[in-house]
Amino acid sequence: MDIEVLGALAVQENGVSVTPTAPKPRQVLALLALHADRVVPVSALIEELWGTTPPRSARTTLQTYVLQLRELIAAALDGGGRDRAPGDGADGAGGVRGEGARGERGPRSAKDVLVTMPSGYLLAAGDGESDVRAFERLAGTGYRAMDAGDFPGAARQLRQALALWSGTAFADVQAGVQLDMETRRLEESRLCALDQRIEADLRLGRHRELLAELTVLVSRYRAHESLHGQFMLALYRSGRRGEALEVYQRLRTTLVRDLGLEPSAGLRRLQRSILTASPETAVPPPGAAKERLVPTS
Template identity: 55%
Template sequence: MLDISVLGPLQVICRGVPVVPTAAKPRKVLALLALSPDRFVSVESLMEELWEERQPRSAATTLQTYILHLRGLLATALADGPDRTGAGPVEVKDVLVTKPGGYLLHTYGGRVDVREYEARAAAGHRAMAADDFAAAAATFREALDLWQGRTLIDVQTGPRLTAEALHLEESRLSLLGRRIEADLNLGRHHEILGELAGLCTEYPLDETFHGQYMAALCRTGRRGRALEVYARLRLVMKRELGLEPSPAVARLQHTILSGGPGIDWEPGAGSWAAGPQLLRAG
């Protein structure tokens, strides 16, 4: 009955009717509840999100006002929206539920994009563990296609929402790396070169994307370009962080320089090792 999307703009739809408020603070409250659907969210967490450490004396009363505003939007949707689930009459207090010390947003089995993302990601990891790289790549793509932009891109996030959004973004980047790893294992190095070039530009300090780009370039016989990618990464890391690239990336560069027997991406290991396949052109 309650469909929730947070992987991009905030969308909460009750019986086909959008219920996201336009005012910034009620929007924050709904966003924090939407990130924990069917789970308890404490008043303390909501207040921290709204006011951080500068909570006014009227904070509790003001929060209750925001909850009433959200319930008003939900009540309108429940009255106006068609019941396509067969749930029958539902009271607004059973959708936005008051619990001792907090609240809970009850979805009644509605679609939640984060849940779908996590389920497909888990299926992709299982496929990778079974060396079914085709299924893994396809499932990871399905998970990543659920993203419509940066998490809660249209919400003014406080500390709690910022932390949740960062966690989801890190998960997305990790999953993207795993999908590319699956594609490399499938020999799709030509197809992903352009994507990796863009990712290395967007994330100039990300060693995984740079290592994968170097590996893909080597597979197409472009060792010189792979070494240029390493040199650029090393320059940026030294300038921005005062660090050298990790031993894994450095070993990859050394193997390319030494003209060894090849370079093989180790699935799931996050490192590169000598092997016969990767430097073959074609």
């Protein structure tokens, strides 16, 4: 099963899409796909679908959505249902019987892919690909390269990780409590990888190449101190000292007005070093202000 959630939701089994169009079954699949190969509790799925006030029929309705997903999976396992008479080769739960495309590996039914567990449901990804797992793997490799001082390797790995994103996670899914929380978590992971990739590029002397990208980023994340510090450093190294100081002043105004906070000590040191024309070689530590994210609406 191939899973993509870093943008529009796309889930394929046997090369065939099993992504429903109806909003609530789509929510169910999105949460199961994100946690592929792990049990998602029934309580989490119900909270995602109906929040804190589920109807009395919540469990029964959830079972209906699961059956609808299994029907899509069964059709995919059967090659999209081509050249099959109604009822031929399918069990009562939407499974597919017989050798099929899996040959000697034996039959695989929809119940084997979307598994009912004592406390919830599990979507078995098998040997398929997941863009979230690929992102986490590449980003982890990039972080380790940064720690080892391998800035070219870090920039390359983190760039590949970020290339897996085609938009906001679950961009075309109606999100409830659970998916909203997961979307925020994934966005934070993306920002961490972006921050480290820019840091690696700065250490490689690519400050002029970064100016356009950082201009957009600081406009979107008006209170993200690390991005502003990186922008200040890139501007200074490009011979634009005055603009670098203006970036600091705009950030300080935003922080004081919106959050009642002064810039961090690290960012203040960077500003002073630019004033004295001897900027620090490193921008403020990425962890210093990650909680201060105020994207523009």
